[in-house]
Amino acid sequence: MTNIEGPPRGTPSPEKEERGKYNPVDVLREREIDSGVFGVDRRGREVIKDKDFAYIASYLRKNIQEGSVLNLGGGFMHCHRILPAIDKITHATSIDISDMNNQVVREFLEGSVGLGTQTLIDASDVAVMRTYAEALSQDPRFAVGYEGKELLAMLYEKSRRHEGLDVITADVIAQMEELGSGALLKNRTFDNVLFLWSIFTRDRDETLHLMENVKKLLSEGGRIVIMDVWEYSGVEEDGDAMHSEDQVVARNYPKPWIWTTEEFIDILEEVGFRNIRTEEKVVEESEEEEDAIGGYICIVAEA
Numbered sequence: 001m002t003n004i005e006g007p008p009r010g011t012p013s014p015e016k017e018e019r020g021k022y023n024p025v026d027v028l029r030e031r032e033i034d035s036g037v038f039g040v041d042r043r044g045r046e047v048i049k050d051k052d053f054a055y056i057a058s059y060l061r062k063n064i065q066e067g068s069v070l071n072l073g074g075g076f077m078h079c080h081r082i083l084p085a086i087d088k089i090t091h092a093t094s095i096d097i098s099d100m101n102n103q104v105v106r107e108f109l110e111g112s113v114g115l116g117t118q119t120l121i122d123a124s125d126v127a128v129m130r131t132y133a134e135a136l137s138q139d140p141r142f143a144v145g146y147e148g149k150e151l152l153a154m155l156y157e158k159s160r161r162h163e164g165l166d167v168i169t170a171d172v173i174a175q176m177e178e179l180g181s182g183a184l185l186k187n188r189t190f191d192n193v194l195f196l197w198s199i200f201t202r203d204r205d206e207t208l209h210l211m212e213n214v215k216k217l218l219s220e221g222g223r224i225v226i227m228d229v230w231e232y233s234g235v236e237e238d239g240d241a242m243h244s245e246d247q248v249v250a251r252n253y254p255k256p257w258i259w260t261t262e263e264f265i266d267i268l269e270e271v272g273f274r275n276i277r278t279e280e281k282v283v284e285e286s287e288e289e290e291d292a293i294g295g296y297i298c299i300v301a302e303a
């Protein structure tokens, strides 16, 4: 054996140290549990207490159309985002740059139906997901028409592909040409492509090219659904826990391009999207959040 000089024993490798800083489950718990997003009302029914979370869920239920879904930058809340529309969805695919986020998604998909082994999330996280599914089932605002456990079973079934789960680790910006050409997703097309707080392109040109490639992924009549914040200060290495990202994002996309609604509509029109509809919503639930992000811009457009 040659004598390779390495780090002293016990020193974590740079990758391990990097992974160690970001824990998606801590961020998730801070968002949903600490802020009391879900709970039980006076009549003992599960409910979504947080107004912003309920708004997001109902916007997605309303605007995701029947058919397949590709969630780009799906993140560790991919399951939470698509669950309100799962009865309309035929198949769901999520892509994220972060392996750890994707592991959380796989653990939720399996854990919610009592399968697999969970190492990042635990039984309490699965219990919160079940409460959420029950809340969707019982809340007349959603009119889902299925029991919570039926929704979770659909979520799992509709996320399976070739004996595995359709949760893919890829960089949608660096690999946008592969996405658009069909090389990354085996020439599949989708009825809905979602970008939920996940456009990290660095300038207008890059955003335009990303949208051109996304349009190629859409089936005839397919739609893009975008939700984002009004104000965004970029990804900081030591950002607050609530908005922190995997280090791979902080390293590669620390300062995304900040666009206005008009600028984005302009891009969508240039790329050839039609029937562009927008909706804006001020953050209701917490002043802290309102200060940090202002509100949401929601955009739906057809290919």
Ligand SMILES: C[S@@+](CC[C@H](N)C(=O)[O-])C[C@H]1O[C@@H](n2cnc3c(N)ncnc32)[C@H](O)[C@@H]1O
Pocket: 072, 073, 074, 075, 076, 077, 078, 081, 095, 096, 097, 098, 101, 170, 171, 172, 173, 174, 195, 196, 197, 198, 200, 245, 246, 249, 253
């Ligand atoms: C603010 S989070 C939003 C996550 C999720 N869409 C949601 O609704 O909660 C941004 C997500 O985009 C992912 N992301 C950032 N840049 C990306 C890229 N270039 N390719 C793929 N995913 C990316 C991050 O890893 C993270 O999961």
